[in-house]
Structure formats: structure tokens, C-alpha cells
Amino acid sequence: MRRIIFLTFLWFLLCPLVFAQVQVRGTVFDDNKEPLIGAVILLKNTSDNYNAIAGLDGSFSWQNVPSGTYTLEISFIGFKPFSERLEVSNEPIRRDVVMDTDSQVLGEVVIMGVANRGTDAQARKLEQMAKNTINVVSAKSIELSPDITVANVVQRVSGLSIERNASGDPQYAIVRGMDKRYNYTLVNGVKIPSPDNRNRYVPLDIFPAQMLERLEVAKSLTPDMEGDAIGGSVNLVMKSAPDEFEINADFQLGYNAIHFNRPFYSYDRSTENRLSPGERFGRRYEANMDDFSTENIIIRPINPLPDIFGGLTIGNRYMGGKLGVMLGASVQNSFRGADRDWYKIDVDPLGTGRPSLSSYQERQTSIQQFRMGIHSKVDYQINRNHSLSLYLADFTLNDFEAREMISSDRDISPDNINATYLFQSRVRSTYSGIRNATLQGNHNLKGGQLLMDWSALVSRAEFERPDNAIFSRNGGVVNGVEMPQNIERRNPRRWEKHFDQDFTLHLNFLYNLNFVNLPNAYVKFGGMFRDKERGALFNRYRFDPNPPIQNQGVDWNDFTDVSWELLNPSGTLGHALNYNAFEQIGAYYLMTHLEVGKVDFNVGARVEHTNQGYVSRTTNQFEIPELTQIYTDVLPNFSMKYKPKSDVNLRGSYYKAINRPGYFEIVDGISDEDDEFPFKGNPDVTRAIADNFDIRYEYFPRANEQFLLGAFYKRIEDPIELLLIRQTSLTTGPRNLTPTNSGTASNWGIEMDFSKFFNKFGIRANYTFTNSSLTTIKSERVRENPNDESSQLILREVSQTRPLQGQADHIGNLSFLYKNQNSGTDIQLSAVYTGERIEIVSPWLDLDIWSRPFTQLDFSIEQRFSNWVVFLKVNNLLNSPYELFVKKPRKTEQLDFPLQDSPGETIVQREQFWQSFRLGVRFKFNSI
Numbered sequence: 001m002r003r004i005i006f007l008t009f010l011w012f013l014l015c016p017l018v019f020a021q022v023q024v025r026g027t028v029f030d031d032n033k034e035p036l037i038g039a040v041i042l043l044k045n046t047s048d049n050y051n052a053i054a055g056l057d058g059s060f061s062w063q064n065v066p067s068g069t070y071t072l073e074i075s076f077i078g079f080k081p082f083s084e085r086l087e088v089s090n091e092p093i094r095r096d097v098v099m100d101t102d103s104q105v106l107g108e109v110v111i112m113g114v115a116n117r118g119t120d121a122q123a124r125k126l127e128q129m130a131k132n133t134i135n136v137v138s139a140k141s142i143e144l145s146p147d148i149t150v151a152n153v154v155q156r157v158s159g160l161s162i163e164r165n166a167s168g169d170p171q172y173a174i175v176r177g178m179d180k181r182y183n184y185t186l187v188n189g190v191k192i193p194s195p196d197n198r199n200r201y202v203p204l205d206i207f208p209a210q211m212l213e214r215l216e217v218a219k220s221l222t223p224d225m226e227g228d229a230i231g232g233s234v235n236l237v238m239k240s241a242p243d244e245f246e247i248n249a250d251f252q253l254g255y256n257a258i259h260f261n262r263p264f265y266s267y268d269r270s271t272e273n274r275l276s277p278g279e280r281f282g283r284r285y286e287a288n289m290d291d292f293s294t295e296n297i298i299i300r301p302i303n304p305l306p307d308i309f310g311g312l313t314i315g316n317r318y319m320g321g322k323l324g325v326m327l328g329a330s331v332q333n334s335f336r337g338a339d340r341d342w343y344k345i346d347v348d349p350l351g352t353g354r355p356s357l358s359s360y361q362e363r364q365t366s367i368q369q370f371r372m373g374i375h376s377k378v379d380y381q382i383n384r385n386h387s388l389s390l391y392l393a394d395f396t397l398n399d400f401e402a403r404e405m406i407s408s409d410r411d412i413s414p415d416n417i418n419a420t421y422l423f424q425s426r427v428r429s430t431y432s433g434i435r436n437a438t439l440q441g442n443h444n445l446k447g448g449q450l451l452m453d454w455s456a457l458v459s460r461a462e463f464e465r466p467d468n469a470i471f472s473r474n475g476g477v478v479n480g481v482e483m484p485q486n487i488e489r490r491n492p493r494r495w496e497k498h499f500d501q502d503f504t505l506h507l508n509f510l511y512n513l514n515f516v517n518l519p520n521a522y523v524k525f526g527g528m529f530r531d532k533e534r535g536a537l538f539n540r541y542r543f544d545p546n547p548p549i550q551n552q553g554v555d556w557n558d559f560t561d562v563s564w565e566l567l568n569p570s571g572t573l574g575h576a577l578n579y580n581a582f583e584q585i586g587a588y589y590l591m592t593h594l595e596v597g598k599v600d601f602n603v604g605a606r607v608e609h610t611n612q613g614y615v616s617r618t619t620n621q622f623e624i625p626e627l628t629q630i631y632t633d634v635l636p637n638f639s640m641k642y643k644p645k646s647d648v649n650l651r652g653s654y655y656k657a658i659n660r661p662g663y664f665e666i667v668d669g670i671s672d673e674d675d676e677f678p679f680k681g682n683p684d685v686t687r688a689i690a691d692n693f694d695i696r697y698e699y700f701p702r703a704n705e706q707f708l709l710g711a712f713y714k715r716i717e718d719p720i721e722l723l724l725i726r727q728t729s730l731t732t733g734p735r736n737l738t739p740t741n742s743g744t745a746s747n748w749g750i751e752m753d754f755s756k757f758f759n760k761f762g763i764r765a766n767y768t769f770t771n772s773s774l775t776t777i778k779s780e781r782v783r784e785n786p787n788d789e790s791s792q793l794i795l796r797e798v799s800q801t802r803p804l805q806g807q808a809d810h811i812g813n814l815s816f817l818y819k820n821q822n823s824g825t826d827i828q829l830s831a832v833y834t835g836e837r838i839e840i841v842s843p844w845l846d847l848d849i850w851s852r853p854f855t856q857l858d859f860s861i862e863q864r865f866s867n868w869v870v871f872l873k874v875n876n877l878l879n880s881p882y883e884l885f886v887k888k889p890r891k892t893e894q895l896d897f898p899l900q901d902s903p904g905e906t907i908v909q910r911e912q913f914w915q916s917f918r919l920g921v922r923f924k925f926n927s928i
Contacts, residue, residue, distance in 0.1 A: 023060035026095035028054045028074055030134060035059075035702050036099060037121075038821060040074040043086070045069060045212035052599075053821040055336035056757035060739060074099065117238075118213050120755075121703035126214075128447060128700050131593070132222050132603050132639060133710065135159075135753065139214040139239070144817075144828055146858040146873040148332060149371070149917075150215065150236060155856075156813050157217050158708070158753040158766030161834045163806070164882065166401065167367045168913030171205045171407065176219065176374060176712060177770035177807030178231030178749055180719060182659050186235040188391055193500035193532070195397075195432035195461040198671075198679065200500075202461075204234065206397040206434065207331035208373045210311045213239045219712070220639065220653045220694045223589040223604035224508060227635040230657045230690040230716060238391070240377050244926055245316040252920030254739060257879075258337040263301030265366040267427045272296040274466045276495035276539040278571045286569035287541065292493065294560040297469045299402045299425050301508035304335035304368075309918065322381045332371040334916075337802065339364055341899055341910045345849075345886065353780060355847055355886050355906045361407040368400040385444035396433040402426070412590040420476040423485055424585055425559075431464040452509040457565055461844075463498040465898060471559050473552075484552035487545040487562060496577060497537040500663075504530040520595050524604075527588035534663050537617075538577035538671075542567045543906075576669020576681065577619035583663070585610055591637065600641040601853025608633050610687075611658065614667050624668040624683050631687065633658050649698040651710075659688040661720055665739040680725075680736035688741070690716040696751075708753035716745040719774065721805045723841045747772035762817035769810070770803040780845040788902035798845055803838055810835035810853075824864030832856045839884055851907050852883040862922075869922040876915050884909040 028039045037059025043050040046066055052060040067089050074082040086095065118139035126136045135157050139258035151170035155162045162170035163180060164445035164728065184191055185202040194202045216235040271294075273280075277287035285441040313328035340363040346356050371562040373396070379389035387652045407422040429801035438460040443452045472488035508526035546565035556562045591604025611626035664671075667681040696710030718741040726739045750771035756763055778800045803809075811834055818827040833855045857878045862871040890906040899907045 010121075013057070023052075023063055024065045024086075024093045024095075025059065027058045027096060028060070028076070029058060029096065029098045030079070031098060031101065035704070036076050037704070039099070040075055041258045042073040043070050043075070045071065049793070051819065051822075053820070055227040055759035056704065056817075056819055057759060059759045061759065064430060068597050069673050072097075074640040084160045090567035098329055102373055111695065119704070122212060124700055124704060124706050126216070127706070127708075128647075128649060130227075131600070131641070132218055132653065133220040133694050133696055134353070135219070135708075136218045137217075139213050142209050142212055142215070144860060144862065144924075145209075146827055146828075146860045146875050146918075147209050147832065149205045149209055149235075150207040152875075153212075153215055154204060154207055154217065154234060155832050156814070157215075157817075159219065159749070159751050159768040159770075159811065161808055161811050161837075165203075165205060166338060166365060166399075166741045168338055168876075168882065168911065169205055169369075169370065170550060171199060171203050173216070173217075173234055173875075173908075174202060174806050174808075175231035175234075176714075176749055176768070177750075177772055177804060178714075179503075179721075179804070179806035181662065182229065182393055184226065184233050186233060187393065188238055188438060188440075189235060190457050190504065190506070191502075191503045191530075192434060192457075192459050193461040195207050195434060195463040195498070195500065197465075197498045197536075198664040201712055202399070202434075203432075203685075204366075206371065206395050206432065207236060208311060208332060210248075210314070210330060211238055211328050211375055212371055212378070213237045221637065221655045221657060221690065222527065222602060222638045222639065223591040223606045223635075226528070227608050227633065227657050228660055230659050230688065230692065230714065238375055238377065238393070239313055239315070239326055239328060241315045241317055241379060242322070242926065244315055244809065246314070246926040248311075248313045248922070248923075248924050250309070250311050250920055250922040252873075252918045253308040254308075254309065254334065254916060254918035255917040256304075256307070256334070256336055256913075257917070259304055259335065259924070261914075262337070262364065264335050264337065265299050265364065265404060266302050266304075266368070267297070267299050267400075267402050268295045269400060269429060270296075272429060272467050274464070276466070276541075276571060278539050278573065279495070279537075283573065284570070287566060287571070287656045288569065288689045289564055289566060292541070296467065296470060297425075297427055297559040299404060299427065299891060306333040307334070307916075307918070309334075309920065324379045326375075326377045326379075327377050328373070328661070330371070330373040332369070334369045336367045336369060336916075337365060339912050341907070343906075343908050345906070345908055351846075353845065354888050357890055357906070359409050359722055361405055363403055363405045365401060366405045366481070370396070370398040370400075373394040377418055384616065387442050391436070391438040391440075393436045394433065395435075398432070399428075399430040401428045401430070403428075421474065422488070423473045423475060425471045426469070428468045429466060429544050429876045431466075432462065434461045435459065449512050449514060451512075453508050454508075455504075455506045457502065457504040457505075459502045461500040463496075465494070465496040468494040468496065475552075484554075486552070487550055488569070489544045489548075491543045491564075493543070494537070494540045498535065498536045500532070502530060502532050505529065516594075518594055518596060521593065521714055523590070523592045525588075525590045525805065528585070529587075530583070530585045532583040534581040536577045536581075536585075536664070537580050538573075538575045540568075540572040542572075557823075560762065575618065575619060576671050579614050579664075579665075579667050579669075580610075580617065581614040581667070583610070583612045583660075598643045600643070602637070604637050605769065606635040606637065608635065608658070612660065612666070614663070616667070616669070625908070627666060627668070627683050629666065629686070633687075633689070647700045649696075651694070651698065653692075653694045655692050657690050657692060659690070659720060661685045661739060666718070670736060678736045680738045682739050685720060685739045686718055688719045690714050703886075704754065704758075705755050705757060708751070710751045711749065712751070713748040714746065716747065717741070719745045720803065721841055723843060723845050744772055745774040746800055747804060747807065757817075760818055760820050762819065763819070764815040765813065767810075767812040770807055770809060772807045774804055775799055775801045777843075778845040779843055800845055802841075802848060805838050805841050808835040808837040824869075825860040825861075826864075828860045830858045832858075846888060847886055849884050849886055852881075852885065853883060855880050867925050868921055869924070871920050871922065873918045874912060874915060879912060879914050882909075882911045883907065884915075 039054040041052045041060045051064045070086045072086045120138045122135035123138040142908040154173045159176045161174045163172040165171040178200045212236045219232045253665045277291040290807040309332045312331040315326035317324045342361040344359040375393040377391045381387045405424040438457045440455040473485035475485035506528050510524045513521040542559045543564045587608040594601045609632045615626040635656040637655040642650040668683045671679045693713045722737045723740045750770045753766040783791045784794050815830040835853050838848045839851045842848050858875050860873040886906045
């Protein structure tokens with residue numbers, strides 16, 4: 001595979017040499033020297049006709065054209081037809097043509113605007129004209145890519161990597177090595193709440209990719225942007241009404257290759273109770289076994305149906321173009337799986353500084369994902385000075401997960417004639433969604449000297465996980481004979497709910513400084529207010545088998561046959577996840593824009609006042625039952641853009657930003673519902689504050705081509721990281737993941753982004769190198785007398801310098817494209833590389849848990865037939881495993897475990913997700 005990629009890359013490099021041998025060639029431009037992609041070119045005389053369509057760089061070519069006199073004709077909508085005589089002889093001919101705009105064909109001029117929206121050309125123009133450092137992915141690039149969600153798309157942006165969900169799909173964005181907590185998500189420029197059950201960051205896999213007009217990633221802020229993005233922001237610009245009637249529809253069938261090797265594990269959700277007994281009958285109700293369903297706990301292996309993906313958008317304008325309407329819907333139902341090897345790891349108690357493995361687990365997970373998106377956007381042009389728009393959206397992501405697990409203190413193998421195993425079955429339904437309503441207005445006042453825009457948003461995100469159940473049994477092998485499974489004690493069933501609700505107002509004014517003898521000089525000022533309410537509800541019931549010993553195959557065969565005793569009939573309401581949180585943010589800003597010669601300046605500041613806290617719904621789990629944090633931040637901002645030529649920018653910027661802790665991160669309590677480690681809040685954790693510097697050179701040789709080279713530096717005070725800390729002391733008590741402020745960190749890096757097209761061929765590449773540094777206090781266990789092996793073990797604190805959690809040194813993307821407009825064929829081969837990074841920070845010296853470098857290779861091919869397109873898309877061609885490890889060898893005297901054959905390191909986790917295939921058809925119609 002690597003040889004194929006190399007040869008393909010070499011072939012692309014040699015393409016210009018091949019094209020240089022043509023006898024007649026040229027390029028078609030508009031008057032701005034932008035290539036007119038898709039222009040129709042005809043070379044004809046009385047006996048021969050040669051046809052061509054301008055390629056991705058506007059070029060055309062013919063080989064072996066006989067000598068003679070020809071007429072060269074070029075046509076493109078919105079431009080005057082071009083015609084000239086051409087004498088062809090034995091010498092090669094090159095003819096570059098600049099087309100003239102047909103200003104009298106008004107309808108066609110409008111068509112040009114429609115054609116440009118959502119294209120790579122529009123994306124490059126937005127990057128060039130922006131006041132801050134941004135990257136834009138167009139709808140056209142998303143359409144051609146193998147991506148089905150926004151999370152898939154962001155991993156292809158320079159400087160961005162992703163964090164995956166349980167099924168191996170991308171879920172959260174990591175910008176420039178800054179953990180997902182340091183970024184925020186916008187929809188049409190307005191921040192939205194998160195359905196995440198602990199944090200404020202939004203899972204990007206909830207958004208279907210085909211609803212996007214473009215994806216904007218801002219890597220630096222301006223004063224009119226919210227200031228809590230040390231890493232950057234991700235803005236989802238949703239499709240809006242076209243100028244003419246348009247329909248886009250697609251339908252796809254898919255399959256995950258993991259199901260060629262093993263079945264899909266399913267369970268019956270029809271009997272699942274969405275409400276716990278306490279919710280149904282009241283807090284004081286004492287439940288009995290009849291209040292709990294049983295069929296939904298049984299896991300059955302099946303052959304899954306194919307994945308189904310479908311989307312539809314319809315848009316038009318009415319009332320002479322004043323009223324625009326866009327409606328869209330998307331449904332995705334997929335069956336995914338993951339095979340995981342997992343190791344329970346701890347510190348060697350003998351003081352060698354090496355990790356110790358105490359058990360090994362094999363996990364097989366199956367997840368049915370149901371994703372649905374519905375959105376509508378209506379805009380109305382009241383008159384030339386006033387317009388309104390209303391955006392309504394409802395995004396749903398439901399995960400239905402079944403997991404079978406075997407755990408042992410040694411290798412799980414038939415060769416072990418004596419072994420003890422723990423068998424565990426888990427079913428977990430997760431319902432999450434975001435509903436959003438945004439009303440916006442734009443107003444031109446005082447003859448254009450004063451501009452005003454505003455937005456009002458009401459949005460609610462919800463997360464629900466009902467009847468999360470675990471069925472644990474123990475068994476084993478004695479003298480090679482498999483023993484029946486006996487039921488473990490304390491099998492839990494849990495109900496969990498969260499909501500996050502926002503009411504947000506934005507108001508902005510722009511005053512043109514016409515009295516200043518400088519072009520485009522203005523002052524911009526405004527403010528924002530957000531009132532956020534967040535609630536969490538949790539209830540858990542525990543069950544013991546009664547009688548304690550029930551023989552498999554005699555007393556029971558599955559969960560429905562077991563006799564249970566309910567240990568806590570009233571449930572466990574005294575839990576950390578029963579709380580209400582609140583957050584009010586008031587902000588205002590002032591900035592000015594000046595153009596002096598070839599330099600644009602933007603100078604300003606933003607002030608944000610935060611009132612954040614929580615009130616618990618219970619007291620027996622909290623030392624601090626309620627908490628309020630109030631603080632004010634002044635965030636200065638400066639940026640400049642030097643334009644030595646029309647297609648070149650040199651940018652520089654500085655901005656200060658903050659990162660607030662998540663809502664549950666400041667709640668004083670422990671949630672023990674995670675697979676690996678419980679989570680403990682920290683009321684003492686405070687916001688992080690960062691100084692951010694950015695420079696970038698930008699070159700846009702053509703409309704869809706670019707070369708970007710930049711560098712950045714960040715200094716972060718009190719960065720927030722999840723540390724693995726014991727509850728009572730370093731040596732006793734359970735280990736918890738706890739948010740903690742960790743000193744002062746630095747993060748710097750270099751970015752490159754490049755795209756180039758050669759007629760039918762194109763290459764896109766980006767690379768980011770990042771280097772972060774953070775010094776924190778770690779602990780190690782050593783001998784009191786290093787020369788005496790019998791001396792007492794003591795704990796001591798030492799300093800360790802390491803990268804930031806989640807920061808990868810190397811991130812790269814490489815895509816090869818082929819687009820034949822004559823045949824209607826599009827092909828793309830894309831590779832994404834993410835270097836190693838720290839996933840979990842350990843309190844012990846040099847025992848942090850790292851993820852291995854990860855490479856994903858994706859492929860897509862499309863064939864157009866008039867208004868129809870047939871396509872094939874394949875993700876994760878290489879079946880790249882996701883692995884976690886510690887950079888130290890484990891104790892050599894331990895029993896053998898699988899995968900532990902790499903010298904100098906210890907494997908902690910390994911997951912495989914296999915390939916995903918999709919075959920589909922797309923239809924597009926417009927009345928243009």
C-alpha cells in the first residue's frame with residue numbers, strides 16, 4: 001500500500017511534464033485571473049472538431065492536432081463568448097484567454113454567484129479576505145470526501161486532529177494540539193450548548209456533513225468573537241436558500257467489515273423503561289422486581305442490516321427574490337463495532353518505577369448509531385436596508401451499545417488449563433440531541449454609515465442514558481474443563497439525564513469613519529449576554545442474586561431466569577450527578593479597523609464577566625453542596641494584514657483568551673460510571689488564561705489553489721488537565737480522573753497548507769508540527785537507601801516536563817484528486833496522520849499513557865450521469881489500530897499477556913474498527 005501511495009504521488013509530480021507535450025493548450029481566466037473551471041472550449045475547422053472542458057486550474061489541451069486553420073471558441077455562463085482564428089503548424093501553441101463579463105445578461109450574473117457558493121473558490125476567497133487566521137472547507141470538498149459527519153471533515157483541516165468515540169469514529173476536534181476543552185463550536189456564527197454529560201464542548205459527530213455550506217475553523221480570534229477559545233473555534237455554516245429552485249438528494253448503503261469476522265451484538269429496546277421507578281412513581285417509592293424489565297438486558301448475536309444514509313435539501317426564493325427558504329433533512333443508521341484489548345495498570349509496589357498489569361480484558365462492542373438532522377432557514381429582505389433570518393434545527397444522535405467482555409489475571413487462551421474469568425455483558429442506550437432556534441437581523445442605518453446586526457438564540461441540548469445495565473458472572477477452567485458461570489454480586493442498573501439550555505443575545509454596531517481620510521475605516525462595538533442553565537439527574541439500583549449460588553444451565557440460562565434481590569429499593573439518589581448548574585456571561589467589546597496603504601489593522605479589546613456555579617440536589621455526597629465562581633477578564637486583541645500583491649497576504653496577530661472549567665468539573669463529588677476510572681470534580685479548579693501569537697504567509701495563485709505557511713505560540717497559565725489521582729493518598733484509595741490546574745504551559749508550532757491543480761489532477765496537503773511543554777510535580781516510590789534493596793520504600797516528589805495532554809507533535813493530511821469533467825468522474829485518495837500524544841496524565845513519574853501514531857487512509861470515487869451521481873466511499877482502508885501504551889516496560893516477573901511483546905513499553909489498550917464501505921447515488925437539480 002505504501003508503494004502504491006508513493007507511485008501515485010510520483011505520478012502527480014510528473015503530470016506537468018506530460019501536459020507540456022501537448023500541441024495546443026491554454027488556460028481560461030476571468031478578468032481577476034481566476035480560472036473558469038468548466039468552461040467549454042471548441043477547436044474546429046471544416047473537417048475536424050476538438051472539444052474540451054477547462055480543468056481544475058482552468059486549463060485545456062489537445063494532442064496531435066493536424067496543421068491547418070481553426071476557430072477557437074470558448075463559452076461560459078455569465079461571460080461573453082470568445083472566438084478567434086488560430087493557425088496550427090508543427091510548433092506547439094499555447095493560448096491563455098481572459099473572458100469578458102457579460103454585464104447585460106443579468107440572470108446569468110446571478111447564476112455565477114450561485115455557482116460560486118459552496119465551492120473551493122469561495123473557500124479560498126474567504127480565507128484571503130478574513131481579518132483573522134482561518135481555514136475553510138467547502139461543501140464541494142465535503143461532497144467529494146468520504147466523510148459523513150462534521151467530525152470526519154475537521155480532521156482534514158491543517159493543525160486539527162480528532163478524538164474518537166467508542167465506535168472509532170471522529171467525535172471531538174483538537175486544534176493545534178490544544179485539547180477539545182480549549183475550542184468551541186458555532187452554528188451560523190452563534191455558540192450552541194452541548195449534550196455531553198460532563199463538559200461544554202460539542203460532539204461534532206452529531207452533525208451530518210451534507211447539511212454544510214462550508215466549515216470554518218478560526219485559529220485566532222477578533223474582539224467580536226467570544227473569548228473562550230485558546231485553541232480556536234469551529235463554525236458550521238449551514239446551507240441557505242439558493243437564488244433559484246434547487247434539490248439535492250442522496251441515498252447510500254454501507255457495511256462495516258468487522259461483521260465479516262464476528263456477529264453484531266444486539267438487544268431488545270422495546271421493553272426499555274426510559275424512566276426509573278423513582279421517576280415514574282416518586283422519590284419515596286420503594287421499587288420491586290416487577291418494576292424492572294428483563295428482555296432488554298439479553299444480548300443476542302445477529303447479522304446486521306446494511307447501513308442506510310439518506311439526505312434531502314430543497315431551496316428556492318419567492319416574492320421576487322425577497323423571501324428565501326431552505327429545508328433539509330438527513331437520516332443515518334449504521335452498525336459499527338470495535339474489538340478491544342484492555343489492561344488494568346498500576347505502579348509496581350516494589351519501587352522499580354515500572355507499571356504493573358493485574359488483569360486483562362477482551363471486549364467486543366457493537367454500536368447501532370442513529371443520526372438525524374432537520375434544519376430550515378428562512379430569510380426575508382424587507383427592503384434594501386433591512387433583512388431578517390430565522391434558523392431552526394434539530395440534531396439527534398442515538399447510540400445503542402452492547403458489549404461482551406471477558407476478564408482474567410492472565411492470557412485468555414484455551415491453553416490455560418486452570419484460569420478464573422469474569423464475564424460481563426453490558427447494554428447502554430444513549431439518546432442525545434440539540435434543538436436550536438436563532439433569529440437574526442441586519443440593518444443599514446444612516447445611509448450606510450451605521451450598520452447594526454443582532455441575534456437571539458434559544459437552544460437546548462439533552463443527554464439521556466436510561467437503564468444502563470451490567471450483568472456480571474464469574475467462571476473459569478479447572479484442569480482443562482470449563483466450569484459453569486456463577487452470578488456476581490451488585491449488578492447495577494442506572495438512569496442518567498442531563499440538559500444544557502442557553503438563551504443568548506448578541507448586538508453589534510459598525511460605524512464607518514467617513515471623515516477619516518482612509519479607505520474602509522470603521523469602529524465596531526457591541527455586546528453579548530448568555531443565561532445558561534444545566535441540570536443533571538442520576539439514579540442507580542443494585543441487585544444481588546438470591547439465592548447467592550445459581551447454577552448456569554440448571555437454574556438459569558439468561559438474565560430473565562435469574563432470581564434477584566433488590567438491595568436499594570429507593571435507588572441511589574445521593575449521587576454527585578444530581579445537581580443544577582448555572583452560568584451567566586456578560587461581554588462587551590470595542591475594535592477599530594484601519595487600512596493604511598497595503599496594511600490592514602484591527603485593534604480592540606473584549607471584556608467578559610462570568611458568574612458560574614452549581615447547587616447540589618443532595619447533601620450526603622458533597623462536602624461543598626453549592627459553589628459560585630465570579631470573575632472578570634479583559635482580553636486585548638491586535639491583528640494586521642499586509643497585502644504586497646493582490647494574491648498575497650502576510651498576517652500577524654495577538655489575542656488573549658480564557659478557558660472556563662466544565663460544568664461538572666467544579667462539582668464536588670465522584671461519578672463512578674466510567675469504564676476505566678471514576679471521575680471526581682474539583683471545586684478549586686479555575687479558568688486557564690492564555691496569550692496567543694500567530695503569523696502566516698498566504699499565497700492564492702488561483703481561485704481554488706493556495707499555499708499557506710504559518711507559525712504560532714501560546715503561553716497558557718493554569719491549563720486544565722485530567723490527572724489520574726488517588727482519592728485519599730498516593731498509595732491507598734481508588735484512582736480518579738480529576739480536573740487540575742497545572743502550572744504554566746507553552747505551545748508553539750508551524751503549519752503548512754498547500755493545494756495545486758494540473759488540469760484533471762490535483763493535490764492537497766497540509767502538515768503541522770507542534771511542540772508543547774508543561775512542568776508539573778509527579779511522585780515516585782524509591783528506596784530510602786538506594787544502595788540497600790532491603791531499605792524502606794518512601795515517596796518523593798519530583799518535577800517532570802512533558803507535552804500537554806492531547807498534543808501530537810506531527811499532524812498531516814495528503815489527498816490526491818482526479819476530476820474529469822468530460823466523463824464526469826471524480827476520484828479522491830486521502831490519508832490522515834496523527835502522531836503520538838498523551839491521552840491520560842499519571843501522577844507517577846514517566847507513567848503517562850500515550851496513544852500511538854495513527855494513519856487513516858480513505859478513498860472515494862464518483863461518476864456523474866446528467867443530474868445523477870453514483871459513488872463509492874471507503875473509510876479506514878488500512879484498518880489502523882488505535883493503541884495506548886506506557887513508555888516503560890512492565891514487571892518482567894508477571895504472567896504473560898497478549899500484545900506485550902514490545903521491548904521498553906507496556907501496552908494499555910488496543911482497538912480495531914475495520915473498514916467501512918458505502919455505495920450511493922446522489923441527485924441534484926436546479927432550474928438554472
